[in-house]
Amino acid sequence: MTRIFVAILLLITVGLRAAYAQQGTDAGVWVQVEAQPSLREAQDRAQVYANALPDVNGFRLNSGWYAIVIGPYLRADAEQVLRVYRAERQIPSDSFITFSGALGQQFWPIGANVLNRGAITAPVQPEPQPEQPQAGLTPQPSDETRSQALQSERLLSGQERKDLQTALQAAGFYSSTIDGAFGQGTRRSMAEWQRFNGFEPTGVLTTAQRKALMDDYNAPLISVGMARHVDDRAGISVDLPLGVVAFDRYEAPFAHFNPNGDLDARVVLISQEGSNTTLRALFEAMQSLEIVPLNGPRELRGDRFTIEGRGNGIVSYTQANLSNGKIKGFTLVWPEGDDARRARVLAAMTASFETTDGVLDAAAGANAEQSIDLMSGLQLRKPRLSRSGFFADPNGLVLTVAEAVQNCTRVTLEDGQELQTAWSDPELGVAVLRPNKTLAPMAVAALNEAQPRLQSEVAVAGYSYEGALGAPTLTYGKIADIRGLNGEAGVTRLSLTAQPGDAGGPVFDDHGNVVGMLLPAQTEGRTLPRDVSLAAAADRLHEILSKAGATAQTAKETGQVSPDELNRRATGMTVLVNCWG
Known part of the structure; x- marks a missing residue:
């Protein structure tokens, strides 16, 4: 009763969507249940499946074999059909998903041509089939007596005997050791396989039955043209x-x-x-x-x-x-x-x-x-998003923007070093990252918490093109305001044209000290002029580092530094932060 209910529920669930997939079969997904070497055998088997299951079709494969498939469905529905029919043993356990591109001329239903690739129009009338409890492997009359089957079995190599056990195991009839020894467990599984497929359950497979079992087991390899x-x-x-x-x-x-x-x-x-x-x-x-x-x-x-x-x-x-x-x-x-x-x-x-x-x-x-x-x-694998950051303590703690770590399965530096979020301030949009291993930075940011002078020159170090250049570049500008656009404290407005990859980079004054961190450009609401950028002020960065359990280095130098020295510091402390999706 449960099996009938599951089958009815499956038909209701995927039936309409199967009809939809039928309208666009080039994109359809199919469940391949069997492949036969001859058209006659394939038509016989297709008839058996069609008596028990809906949506049965048959196509010639590039290998010359003939595949029996169910479908077409949308991908998710095909996977559901595969799971349910395999669980109910309506189809072999090694049935699999296949695609329209693998299928050629259609031979079943006779005369059908749903893929517009030609139909095999000379039907071979299927021979009457013995009634079977379920669809399974190819039924055929016994070609050998039990004594003859035992005699031919003795000629098998050790590997061939193991292969038969493996095939029985894959079909769901054998669960013991693959050792090539045909003991009671193997004989019992052979008898169960024979009974399931309409043969006399002698416990010894005939030559034809062994071939049928191995052909079914190897159908996935045949379907992809496995060859030397x-x-x-x-x-x-x-x-x-x-x-x-x-x-x-x-x-x-x-x-x-x-x-x-x-x-x-x-x-x-x-x-x-x-x-x-x-x-x-x-x-x-x-x-x-x-x-x-x-x-x-x-x-x-x-x-x-x-x-x-x-x-x-x-x-x-x-x-x-x-x-x-x-x-x-x-x-x-x-x-x-x-x-x-x-x-x-x-x-x-x-x-x-x-x-x-x-x-x-x-x-x-x-x-x-x-x-x-x-x-x-x-x-090469590319990160979902890349932003700049900079070393904020001697152990390799990194300050960057919060968007660089949002919805990431993994966050790394350019050299592959993995980072974990130690603290995040979503309101300001700043994150503190801790490396999985202690690092030894070439340079560490010295924060200058003094209020910068209006119109004083600054430079932002960042990976403007998200790592394409392999090193940070310096972009120059000026302090336009010591508050944000709405007068908020802790944010500095810059007159500076930045790229998306620069976000998270350190903002230097002319003494080589860090006076802030560049924030991302606004993407919602109003669009700012290209030369307007915002930065998190150094005093706010100091507070955030304290919450993360780190101590910021305080600026001590007062003299101006040369462009070469500024570039050296920027290169030593600025890092590329990669977010992997």
Whole structure:
């Protein structure tokens, strides 16, 4: 009764949205439940599923196999259908999400052509099927007696026996050790699989049944065209999902494989000469790439490393190993929400990865388009927002604007040093950040709390272009008023044209002391003239540092400093604060 209720609820929930997706099937998402090598078998199986489930369709794959899918749906609905039908064992446990781009001519329903890619119009009439309690693997008459099945089973290698146990486990029938030993537990799971699929439950799989079980288990790999790829230039041989990615180019130390369809998957092969120092540098560099999201475990141990990343709609895995002065490895990037298929692809790549003597020439791809936002053709990860800040005590405490830390999953300095918020004043818009490790700044701000003179010259140090120049720049101006626009104390008005990235930078007087911190330009309400900027006054900054448990350094120098000295101080204390989304 519960199963019927769940199925009815699912139909009501997604039915209308499935109809909507049907109107725009090029953007539709499907649940692939099975793939068969022949049209006849595929039509037979499609009929079985159509007798039990709605929205059953069938399409030819690029690999030549025939896929049975349910849909199309919107992405969220497809994931719900996948969860519910798998939980109810209406579809195999290794069913997965697929996309319209992977599908070709339509063979089911016979004559249908919803993707406008042609229909297979010569229908093969399905043979009468024995009544089955549920949809499962391909039913077929027994091709061997139990004695013959045992005899053919004895010819299996140890790995083939383990593979059968793994496939039974993936189908939900086996939960014991994968050891290749066919004891009572394995025999019982085989019998349950046979019974579920309409076969006589002998506990010994025939040759055809073993093939059906393994074909179903390998359907996710078949759907992505898993095949051997040998790259002599990189010195790597590995199984790759060549149905969804294709080789694009070399840019040392990488060989790039980009998507060739709707599935946003990518593969990067890694090949370079190096040492442990090179391996460590690669480990750090990979974590700065957009294809390696911030969230996930990462480990560098001895002569190898692994990095997992999840976020921004993708999941990536990187591994690399140093052997005989050569670093070889790969990165697999896969869209989120397709974890079952991703896990199978990753396992196949890891198990098949082999190296040869070759190594990618360091000059490979030297003529490729160059960009400061790229590393060997891979996009560097960019922060959601970058602002300036400055060291306020000898241990590396940083003063910056509050907007630099709002809604951030992680806050870092330019060198990757992580920071935590020690205190925040939302009214003034100032934040105090404490580094996770004690730092040793080249220079620390000396706060001059004396009231500045009107029209006196000041300079703001900041990363005007949010880190593009790699160092802070100085922007000069004057004190226009010692109060804010509404007469508020603790705020100084400057006659100075600043960029968004300058916000949070220190405001220097002509003695090289800090008299304030530049605040962000107003983005709501009135728009100020370009040469009007506001700064938090030094006395307010002193108060905020005290609340954060820090002691501000007080200005002592009274003589004017040279432009070179001012630039030295600005460079030593001004930092780039990065907010990662």
